[in-house]
Structures are given as structure tokens and as C-alpha cells.
Amino acid sequence: MDKAQILVASNRGPVSFSIGDDGTVRSRRGGGGLVSGLSSVAAEIDTLWVCAALSDADRKAAGAAPEGRLDKAGYDVGGASVRMLDIPAETFDNAYNSVANSTLWFVHHMLYDTPNKPAFGARFRSEWADYRAYNSAFAEALLTGADEGAKVAVQDYHLALVPRMLRVRRPDLRITHFSHTPWAPPEYFRMLPAEIGRELLAGMLGADYLGFLSVRWADAFLRCCEVFLRAPVNWSTRAVEYGGRIVRVGVHGLGADAEGLRERAAAEDVAQWRERLRERVGDRKLVVRVDRTELSKNIVRGLEAFGELLREHPEWRGRVTHLAFAYPSRGGVAEYRAYTASVHATAEAINAEFGTDGWTPVVLEVNDDYPRSLASYQIADVLLVNPIRDGMNLVAKEGPVLSLDGVALVLSTEAGAADDLGADALLVNPYDVSETAAALHRALSMGDEERRQRTERLAEAAAALPPHRWFADQLRALD
Amino acid sequence: MDKAQILVASNRGPVSFSIGDDGTVRSRRGGGGLVSGLSSVAAEIDTLWVCAALSDADRKAAGAAPEGRLDKAGYDVGGASVRMLDIPAETFDNAYNSVANSTLWFVHHMLYDTPNKPAFGARFRSEWADYRAYNSAFAEALLTGADEGAKVAVQDYHLALVPRMLRVRRPDLRITHFSHTPWAPPEYFRMLPAEIGRELLAGMLGADYLGFLSVRWADAFLRCCEVFLRAPVNWSTRAVEYGGRIVRVGVHGLGADAEGLRERAAAEDVAQWRERLRERVGDRKLVVRVDRTELSKNIVRGLEAFGELLREHPEWRGRVTHLAFAYPSRGGVAEYRAYTASVHATAEAINAEFGTDGWTPVVLEVNDDYPRSLASYQIADVLLVNPIRDGMNLVAKEGPVLSLDGVALVLSTEAGAADDLGADALLVNPYDVSETAAALHRALSMGDEERRQRTERLAEAAAALPPHRWFADQLRALD
Numbered sequence: 001m002d003k004a005q006i007l008v009a010s011n012r013g014p015v016s017f018s019i020g021d022d023g024t025v026r027s028r029r030g031g032g033g034l035v036s037g038l039s040s041v042a043a044e045i046d047t048l049w050v051c052a053a054l055s056d057a058d059r060k061a062a063g064a065a066p067e068g069r070l071d072k073a074g075y076d077v078g079g080a081s082v083r084m085l086d087i088p089a090e091t092f093d094n095a096y097n098s099v100a101n102s103t104l105w106f107v108h109h110m111l112y113d114t115p116n117k118p119a120f121g122a123r124f125r126s127e128w129a130d131y132r133a134y135n136s137a138f139a140e141a142l143l144t145g146a147d148e149g150a151k152v153a154v155q156d157y158h159l160a161l162v163p164r165m166l167r168v169r170r171p172d173l174r175i176t177h178f179s180h181t182p183w184a185p186p187e188y189f190r191m192l193p194a195e196i197g198r199e200l201l202a203g204m205l206g207a208d209y210l211g212f213l214s215v216r217w218a219d220a221f222l223r224c225c226e227v228f229l230r231a232p233v234n235w236s237t238r239a240v241e242y243g244g245r246i247v248r249v250g251v252h253g254l255g256a257d258a259e260g261l262r263e264r265a266a267a268e269d270v271a272q273w274r275e276r277l278r279e280r281v282g283d284r285k286l287v288v289r290v291d292r293t294e295l296s297k298n299i300v301r302g303l304e305a306f307g308e309l310l311r312e313h314p315e316w317r318g319r320v321t322h323l324a325f326a327y328p329s330r331g332g333v334a335e336y337r338a339y340t341a342s343v344h345a346t347a348e349a350i351n352a353e354f355g356t357d358g359w360t361p362v363v364l365e366v367n368d369d370y371p372r373s374l375a376s377y378q379i380a381d382v383l384l385v386n387p388i389r390d391g392m393n394l395v396a397k398e399g400p401v402l403s404l405d406g407v408a409l410v411l412s413t414e415a416g417a418a419d420d421l422g423a424d425a426l427l428v429n430p431y432d433v434s435e436t437a438a439a440l441h442r443a444l445s446m447g448d449e450e451r452r453q454r455t456e457r458l459a460e461a462a463a464a465l466p467p468h469r470w471f472a473d474q475l476r477a478l479d
Numbered sequence: 480m481d482k483a484q485i486l487v488a489s490n491r492g493p494v495s496f497s498i499g500d501d502g503t504v505r506s507r508r509g510g511g512g513l514v515s516g517l518s519s520v521a522a523e524i525d526t527l528w529v530c531a532a533l534s535d536a537d538r539k540a541a542g543a544a545p546e547g548r549l550d551k552a553g554y555d556v557g558g559a560s561v562r563m564l565d566i567p568a569e570t571f572d573n574a575y576n577s578v579a580n581s582t583l584w585f586v587h588h589m590l591y592d593t594p595n596k597p598a599f600g601a602r603f604r605s606e607w608a609d610y611r612a613y614n615s616a617f618a619e620a621l622l623t624g625a626d627e628g629a630k631v632a633v634q635d636y637h638l639a640l641v642p643r644m645l646r647v648r649r650p651d652l653r654i655t656h657f658s659h660t661p662w663a664p665p666e667y668f669r670m671l672p673a674e675i676g677r678e679l680l681a682g683m684l685g686a687d688y689l690g691f692l693s694v695r696w697a698d699a700f701l702r703c704c705e706v707f708l709r710a711p712v713n714w715s716t717r718a719v720e721y722g723g724r725i726v727r728v729g730v731h732g733l734g735a736d737a738e739g740l741r742e743r744a745a746a747e748d749v750a751q752w753r754e755r756l757r758e759r760v761g762d763r764k765l766v767v768r769v770d771r772t773e774l775s776k777n778i779v780r781g782l783e784a785f786g787e788l789l790r791e792h793p794e795w796r797g798r799v800t801h802l803a804f805a806y807p808s809r810g811g812v813a814e815y816r817a818y819t820a821s822v823h824a825t826a827e828a829i830n831a832e833f834g835t836d837g838w839t840p841v842v843l844e845v846n847d848d849y850p851r852s853l854a855s856y857q858i859a860d861v862l863l864v865n866p867i868r869d870g871m872n873l874v875a876k877e878g879p880v881l882s883l884d885g886v887a888l889v890l891s892t893e894a895g896a897a898d899d900l901g902a903d904a905l906l907v908n909p910y911d912v913s914e915t916a917a918a919l920h921r922a923l924s925m926g927d928e929e930r931r932q933r934t935e936r937l938a939e940a941a942a943a944l945p946p947h948r949w950f951a952d953q954l955r956a957l958d
Contacts (some may be wrong), residue, residue: 110666113592114867115818121787123910185698187589187664191910220666280581287807295594295676308600339594388593431670433600 002479004174005046005147008038009138009162010155011096013051013084014284015070015077017061025061025315027075032253033077034155035394037175037471042079048145049082050138052092054203062086068141081144085137094160095126095134102202102333103192108181108297110188120193126198135203139165150174151478153471156180161199174478177204178211178252181391182416185221186227197228204240205231209477210249213392216417218249250477253420254470256397258463265374265402271373273426278321280363281379285320285444288380290373290395292329295336295365296411298430299326299343300389301363305386305436307350310361313441318359321446322384323376327368340366377402381451382443384410385417386430392416397462398423406452408443410436420461424454480682481958483629483653484525484626486642487517488617489634490575492530492563494549494556496540504540506554510863513634514732516950520858521558527624528561531571541565547620549697561626564616572622573606575637581812582671583636583679587660588775588868589667599672607675611640614682618644622842628958632950633686635659639679653957656683657690657731657885660870661895662699665706676707683832684710684721688956692871693895697728719731729956733949737942744853744881752854756802759842764799764923767859769807769852770866771844777867777891777909778805784865784915786829789840792920793928797838799923801863802855806847821843856881860930861922863889864896865909871895871899875904876941885931886920889915899940903933 014035015027029035033342038047053059062084065073070082087095098198103124106112118124140160142152146166152161154177163175170397183189189197201224205208222240225231231242233271238249264270287306291297306322326343330336347364365372377383383399399407402419411418411425418427426439446454465473494506494512523645532538535724541563544552553737566574582603593610595601618641618787621631633656643653660924662668668676680703683689691697704710706772717728738750744750756765758905766785785801805822809815826843833840844851856862862878872894878886879900890897890904898904905918925933943950 017614111594115777115814116779116821118908118910119783119912120908121783121916122791125913185664185666187667191908193911193914194908298594300595301598305599312601335594342595367558388911390788401637428598429670429767431599431671432672433598435599435672437600 003045004043004308005048005150006038006475007047007146007150007152008034008049008155009051009142009144009152009159010034010049010099011052011158011403012039012054013082014049015075015082016054017057018055019057024066025057029076029078033257033467033470036257036467038080040046040468041076047080047081047393048478049077050141050145051056051082051084052096052134053084054143058084059086060275078081083141083178085141087134087137091130092200094130098124099131099227099331100158101330102232103183105191107184107192108157108186109180112191114191118191122192122261122357124193125126135159135161136165139169142166146173147238148171148477151475153178153474159333161203164203175207176209176474176478178474179221179391180213182214182389183212183217183224183254185220186223187188187229189224194228197224199280201229202242205229205247207238207247209474210247211252211474211477212249213253214419215251215378216419217391218251219417220356221382222249235271248401252473253416253465254392254394254467254468256394256462256463257402257467258401258459260282260464261374261398261401265378267371268372269371270374272377273369273372277372277379278373278409281316281323282310284318286379287320287322287384287440287444288325288376288399289323289384289442290325290376291327291345293326293336293340294329295339298385299324300346300434301433302341302386303346303350303428305433305440306362307353308433308437310350310354310394310439311436316352316441316444318356321360324362324364325373325376326364326366332387376401377407378404380407382408382410382440384440385410385415386410386428386436388412388430389416390417396421399464400455400458401457403455406448406455408446409452409456410439410443420464421458422459424461481806482524484527484629485520485630485954486519486526486621486636487513487515487528487634488530488621488631489528490531490579490637491533493517493528493534493559494561496536497534498539500794505564505837507540508542510556510950512946515736515739515946517559518557519947520951525626526548526559528559529620530558530561530563531566531613532563532881536788537563542675549744560624562620564620565879566613566616570609570612571620573609576811577606578610578653579604579637580809583639584660586663586671586754587636587800588666591670593670602684603672605643611651612758614638614640615644617641618648620637621645622648622691625649625652629631630954631655631748632657632812632953636681640682641648643682644722647817654686655690655953656686656955657687657869658696658700659952660696661693661868662691662696662703664699665702668703668707673707680708683854684708684719684726686726690953690954690956691725692729692772693898694730695898696870696895697730699937701728727956731952732895732944733871733873733946733951734899734944735873735880735941736946737880740877740880744857747849748850749857750931751852752851753857755860756854757829757849760800763797764860764920765858766799766801766861766863766923767804767855768863769801769804769808769855770806772805772815772819772822773808774818775866777865777869778803779818779825780861780909780912781865781915782822782825782829784919785841786825786832787912787916788919789829791916794918795923796833797835800839800840803843804848804852804855805843805845807845809820815879822947853881857883860888861887861889861919863919864894865891865915866894867891867909868898869894876898877938879934880941881932882938885927885934887925887930887933888937889918899943903940
């Protein structure tokens with residue numbers, strides 16, 4: 001890779017802030033592929049990360065830093081320069097909540113209750129104007145910070161318009177955009193207002209290179225380019241021609257950071273949780289799931305499948321516990337609150353139907369506890385990952401990496417991770433509760449040797465493209 | 480066409496029954512393309528129509544007729560032989576309500592609230608077994624009634640398994656299947672349990688010829704065959720190879736029965752309704768919609784678009800009335816009840832926002848009145864047909880045929896009718912309330928001459944393939 005300056009743009013930055021009881025601002029470093037990717041090069045290469053303030057505490061910190069530069073304000077941001085944008089609250093709310101999370105996320109994950117939603121009226125047009133303004137604020141910050149010939153790595157559906165905004169002003173920049181979500185097929189994407197759908201596609205096509213997590217999502221994007229922009233696609237090279245330029249599309253199946261994970265999982269707090277969970281479960285088999293309570297994660301059908309397992313295979317009653325960790329998400333959105341209620345009700349119904357004095361079939365925990373999750377990966381007999389649609393799903397990759405005695409992975413065909421793990425996971429149609437129940441039965445019945453061998457191969461496949469290499473590959477694609 | 484015997488199989492037959500106050504069974508002949516198509520050949524050709532009893536009265540009539548043969552029991556069934564099957568009530572309910580109308584209809588129209596529905600558990604498997612039994616009852620009746628070399632025209636998603644059931648027993652039969660719905664794209668179809676999706680496709684591929692209402696639906700079916708059966712498709716001839724046979728796929732865009740419609744609309748009851756409606760509306764412009772209150776018909780967003788029209792173009796306030804005829808449908812299903820409530824609430828909100836003492840912006844009628852619908856077609860200035868997904872939509876075709884002074888048609892891109900009427904309708908994305916409002920404004924503002932010219936061309940296109948020819952073409956495809 002050459003030594004050109006590297007810029008990253010993402011909604012969420014490498015650090016977030018909170019306001020302590022004493023009124024002072026405290027910073028906390030985040031994790032994830034970008035953080036480790038960028039830190040791994042920050043020592044040798046000039047870097048700038050542009051992100052948005054996401055909370056009042058973030059705004060306070062960003063407002064107090066010179067030009068929003070958190071590194072200049074003395075925060076530990078991992079070696080990179082970090083500029084946090086203080087975007088006006090209403091603009092941010094419309095761009096982030098209304099457009100990105102309540103529209104684009106729903107489109108790409110095919111989550112709409114179509115007879116009732118979405119409805120793109122006058123209000124959506126003004127929200128879209130704010131999405132454009134939010135993208136424009138990122139573009140301005142990148143243009144200000146970018147040296148001649150710099151590489152810019154734009155992240156995700158929040159910032160789909162940025163590549164084109166950069167391209168028209170600075171053709172010298174080398175631009176990549178990475179989509180961490182699935183991509184909608186044309187028959188679903190077409191529900192977006194026509195001119196907005198085209199603006200979105202054309203915005204991304206301002207990049208030199210577009211990355212996706214799965215062949216399925218990359219091909220869906222290309223089909224959308226064909227249908228809505230009438231852009232010629234070369235299917236053998238995955239290249240699309242638009243506005244007189246060729247844009248290349250590639251697949252980078254982000255893997256688990258095996259080394260970092262194992263290091264973290266070796267800590268004392270994880271060991272304590274492991275003991276506590278083992279005590280709780282006794283010598284029963286353990287089915288684990290760990291998700292945000294997100295509409296796409298399919299927790300309710302997963303619980304129903306566990307119920308059907310107990311109904312159809314009474315031999316498992318009293319012999320298996322399902323630990324479901326479903327930490328809260330987007331509680332401000334009505335659909336998410338209703339979904340959380342439905343998760344609770346389903347778990348309670350199963351416990352009411354099958355539970356005994358000595359045995360609670362489903363243990364549902366709705367708070368987030370990272371060391372507890374890692375401990376549960378270590379000791380799970382079965383890991384259930386059944387999203388109705390998911391860009392990748394790193395739980396499916398992290399579980400096998402951390403498993404101590406082998407884990408049988410029941411995995412949705414609709415997760416990007418199925419590309420990489422399909423050979424050794426038990427694949428299920430996430431809408432098919434009976435098939436999922438049968439896969440749980442097969443997973444619980446799997447012999448130790450088979451489970452260990454599969455887990456070994458799963459862990460290897462899961463760690464094949466660790467975050468720093470995933471990030472480096474995207475940048476290398478710009479050379 | 481040769482003179483071979485013709486059999487028709489459809490869930491709903493050419494006649495239905497009711498029980499009068501005096502306890503006697505009364506018959507009523509239905510309409511539609513099959514009825515007129517079959518009557519037009521019944522004089523010269525031996526015909527048999529197999530259908531299901533849909534109500535208790537139907538069951539009573541079918542049970543009393545010798546071998547279920549309504550013609551032999553002396554009912555007026557239009558010249559064909561008609562056998563009405565008395566399928567056990569629970570089997571019928573599972574096949575018709577649960578599988579056909581609550582699953583296959585939802586899949587093909589993409590109506591699911593995906594985070595919550597569907598969930599294919601053990602119960603669905605037993606409903607599917609009943610769908611198979613219901614299809615099998617039709618197949619048995621057809622096999623019993625079919626002469627050597629007869630032509631069998633199987634209708635719609637209720638009877639997708641019949642073609643293969645006939646084929647394996649009677650390779651001499653010439654079989655066609657026609658889909659009156661849209662067809663789901665593979666990314667949506669795949670939510671069906673895998674083995675059931677394949678059974679459905681393979682069931683239909685038992686036919687020699689498969690008919691669809693639009694190129695879009697035909698191509699979606701063929702893509703499903705490629706993806707789920709790995710069946711080779713010849714895209715230039717629309718033929719698919721499966722099980723060592725070639726199955727041809729064709730598009731027959733069913734049109735309006737212009738002659739029959741005009742004759743019916745000339746009756747006195749229609750004239751009376753026309754006068755009543757004109758009195759009610761006065762010299763205001765008239766926007767009309769006529770639909771079943773069906774989740775796919777998109778009545779709520781249509782009303783919202785009318786509201787946005789009044790908001791963005793205040794010049795129309797007091798000068799336009801929206802007659803929305805939304806007759807009841809599937810009141811036994813919770814989603815449909817909730818949807819009907821939402822239709823009411825939306826109409827009331829618009830009337831509360833804009834209504835005056837002398838003007839009610841939206842007149843919503845939820846009862847069915849055929850002559851009133853015909854009268855409204857005659858005098859509408861604008862006809863709004865905005866389904867989120869629709870096999871064809873005959874309202875869009877019947878409106879222009881009956882219009883007396885010209886009608887501007889606002890039509891969803893997602894209706895099959897857009898294939899035939901797209902050139903002269905104002906096409907809208909049904910999810911885009913603002914675009915629909917803008918189209919209503921344009922439609923209301925259209926000059927008389929342009930409207931008349933467009934209507935003339937729309938009426939011609941709408942009547943291009945009348946029902947008897949549509950039916951004859953399907954049979955001819957078997958020669």
C-alpha cells in the first residue's frame with residue numbers, strides 16, 4: 001500500500017462521551033473493525049477520522065475541542081486525528097433516525113409492514129433534505145482535511161451521498177464506500193421515491209470502489225444500478241459504468257478478531273461469568289443467542305423454535321436451557337418497543353408451558369453485558385443465530401472462535417456469515433420455525449467429535465479476514 | 480382450436496348459493512373472465528367446470544346434486560357442466576384461508592410484516608397437508624371427468640399443485656395453469672419453507688403452459704424456477720426445463736369486457752346512481768377509487784395523497800370531492816380489520832382538517848354496490864388506482880371504458896395494468912404519497928382535450944384482450 005493520507009468517515013466515531021455525576025465529560029473508546037484497522041496504520045500514515053456527535057455529551061466534547069478535533073483536545077482516540085461533527089440536533093435526528101435507521105435500514109433488511117409503511121410524503125422530503133445536509137457536513141469536513149491524492153473510506157448507509165459529493169469537488173481523491181448492511185433487491189428497493197433511489201445509487205457511485213459483506217448484497221446493488229440507473233454492469237468483473245466512469249464492486253467478508261477476542265475472553269470478569277452461568281445451567285445442555293433487540297434479529301421466531309423443540313422432542317425437557325441475551329435497541333421507536341414486548345411474552349409463554357420447579361427453559365436477559373456474552377460463547381453447546389436478514393452477523397463468527405469444547409452453530413441462510421460458515425453450520429430458513437426446531441434438535445444431538453471438528457473449521461473460517469486486514473483490503477483496492 | 484373437451488378448475492365456480500328466509504336454496508350466477516370465456520364455447524364443445532363449495536349454502540346445494548353436478552340438479556350454470564366439490568370444512572378452511580389467502584397471497588403481494596410474520600411452524604405443516612388434500616380433491620374430480628386428450632385450465636394460487644397431480648396420472652391431458660396474482664421475486668419467495676416452495680413450483684410445472692398477467696410476474700416465476708429448482712430457463716422463448724419436460728410460460732394481460740360493461744352500464748339503476756352522485760358532488764371535480772378493502776390496494780396512502788393535495792394545492796379546497804368506495808373484504812382476518820379501521824381514521828382526519836359546512840372532501844363508502852361503481856366510472860374526472868402490488872387491476876381498465884367525458888387515470892407502477900396502460904396513465908410509485916398527490920394535481924389540471932384523447936387510447940388498450948379471447952388464447956396455447 002502507498003503512504004497516502006487515509007481518511008475515514010463514519011457516523012459513529014472511535015470514541016464516545018458521557019457526562020459523569022460530577023458534570024465532567026468522560027471519554028470511552030469504542031471497538032470494531034475500523035478502530036483496529038485504523039490504529040494498525042496510524043503510526044506510519046497520516047490519518048483523519050470524521051464522525052458525528054451522537055449525544056449531548058458528544059456535542060459538548062466536540063464543541064469544546066478546537067475545530068472539533070478530539071485528538072487536539074487531548075482525548076485518547078487511538079493515534080488517529082479525529083474530527084467529531086456537531087451537526088444541529090434536528091438535522092441529525094432526521095438524517096440518522098428518520099432516513100438512515102427508519103428508512104434505509106428497513107429497506108435493506110426488508111422489514112416494512114408494507115400495507116402500512118413506508119409512506120413517503122412531504123415530511124419525508126424534508127427529512128431527506130436533512131440527510132443530504134448531514135452527508136454534506138461530512139463531505140465538507142473531509143474536503144477540508146484531505147491532502148492531494150488522499151484515500152477516503154466512507155462507511156455505510158448513513159453516508160451514501162458522500163462519495164459523489166467528494167468526487168465532483170475533488171477528482172484527485174481516491175474514494176471507497178463500504179456497506180455494512182445487506183442490500184435490497186430491486187423489487188424492494190423500488191419502494192423508495194424514484195428520484196431518491198437514483199440519488200442514493202448515484203451518490204455511492206461517486207466512489208472508485210464499493211465494498212459489501214456478501215456476494216448477495218453486492219449483486220443486489222449491481223442489479224439496482226441496472227434497473228434504476230440503466231447503468232451497464234460487467235457481471236464477470238463486478239464493475240458498473242456510470243457517468244462515464246467505471247466503479248468496481250468487491251466483497252469483503254469481515255471476520256472475527258480472533259486474537260483480540262481470545263485475549264479479552266481470558267480476563268477474570270469473563271471467567272467469573274463462566275462460573276456463574278455454569279452454576280445456573282448445571283449439567284444441562286446450553287443453547288445461547290446474543291443479539292440487539294432488533295427487528296431483523298428474529299428473536300421471537302427463535303424462541304418459538306425452541307418451544308417447538310420441547311413440544312416435538314419431549315426428551316429435551318429438563319435437559320436443556322436456552323440463554324437468550326437480547327440487549328435493548330432503539331427503544332424510542334414504536335416497532336422496537338412492541339417487538340421487545342413480544343420477545344418477553346414469547347419467552348414467558350414457553351416457560352409457562354414447559355417450566356418446572358427446578359427448570360426454567362428460557363432465561364431471557366435484556367441488559368447488555370459484554371463479558372457475560374463472551375463467557376456464554378465459551379460454554380454454549382449450541383449457538384442460535386437466525387436473523388431474517390443480516391449484513392454479516394459477527395456473533396456467528398465470534399462464537400466458534402471462543403468455544404472451549406465445541407459449539408454447534410444453527411445459522412440463518414439470510415446472514416452474510418452464511419457465505420463463510422455455510423459448510424459447517426446447520427443452515428436454516430429464518431421464517432421456518434419447524435426447520436429451526438429440527439436444526440436445534442440435530443445440534444443438541446451432535447456427537448462431541450463432529451461438533452469439535454466443525455467448530456475448528458468454523459473458527460478458522462470465521463477468523464479468515466480479521467478487521468485490520470478487512471480494512472487494509474478496502475484501501476488496497478484503491479491503489 | 481380443436482374440439483377437445485375443456486375442463487376448468489377454480490376455487491370459485493360460476494354460481495354461488497344462498498339460503499333464503501324461507502329456508503330454500505337460491506342460486507346466483509357469477510361474472511368474470513372464466514364465466515364468459517367458457518359460456519362462449521360451451522355450445523360447441525363438451526365442458527366441465529370443477530369448483531369448491533364456499534359456504535354452507537353451497538355445501539347444501541352441492542350435497543343435494545347428483546355427484547355434485549349442479550347442471551344435473553337443474554341449476555342455471557350457463558351451459559357448462561359444473562361439479563361443485565364439498566370439501567370438508569376444516570380442510571377447506573386450512574387450504575383456502577390459511578395457506579392460499581394468508582400465505583401465498585401475502586407472499587406474492589409482498590404484504591408481510593416480516594419481523595413478526597410469517598412463522599412456519601408445525602401448525603403450518605398441517606395446514607399445508609390440507610392444501611395438498613384440497614388440490615388432490617380437485618385433481619380427482621378432473622381425472623374422473625376428463626376424456627382422453629382433454630384440455631384442462633387450472634386457475635390460480637389455490638390450485639398450484641393440481642397440474643403435477645394430473646400429469647403423473649394422465650400424461651394424455653393438456654394442462655394449462657393461469658396465475659391471477661403477481662409472482663414474488665426470489666428474495667421474497669424464499670421465505671417459504673424450502674421444500675414447500677419447491678413443491679409449489681414443481682406442482683405448477685406439471686402443466687404444459689403457464690399463463691401470467693404481466694411480463695414482470697412471468698419473469699419472477701422463471702427466476703424462482705432457476706433459483707429454487709435449478710431449472711434451466713430459455714429467456715428468449717420463456718421456456719423452462721424441468722423433469723425432462725419443457726414448460727412454456729406466456730403473458731396474457733386480461734382486459735375489460737367492454738361490450739358487456741357498456742351494456743350493463745346502460746341500465747336504469749346505473750343512470751339513477753349517476754344522477755344521485757352528480758347531485759351529491761355538484762359542479763365539483765370528482766376523484767374516484769373503487770376497491771375491495773384489501774391490504775394490497777393501498778387505500779390509506781391514497782387518502783393521504785388526497786390530503787397532501789389539499790395541503791399543497793389549497794386552490795382545490797372546496798372544488799374537488801374524493802369518492803372512495805372500499806367494500807369489505809376478509810373481515811375475519813385481524814390485519815384486514817385493523818386496515819379497515821385505518822382507512823376510516825384517515826378519511827375522518829382529512830375531513831376534520833379540510834371539511835367545511837358545505838363540503839366534505841372525502842366521501843367514504845364501505846358497502847358494495849356494483850351499479851354505483853359503474854356510475855362513478857362514467858362521471859369520474861380522475862380515477863385513482865394505486866395498489867402496492869396487483870396482478871392486473873381491472874378497475875383501471877373498466878374506468879376508461881365507461882368514462883363519458885374522459886377520465887385521467889392515476890395508476891400504480893406496481894399493477895399489472897401498468898403494462899398495458901402505462902403510456903396514457905399518470906404512473907406513480909404507490910409508496911410515494913407526494914408523487915401521488917402531484918399526479919392527482921396534474922390529473923385534475925389536465926385539459927379536456929388531452930384527457931379525452933388519453934381516455935380514448937386507454938379504453939382501446941383496456942379492451943384489447945377481452946375475457947373470452949383471454950380464455951381462448953390460453954387454450955390455444957395447448958394446441
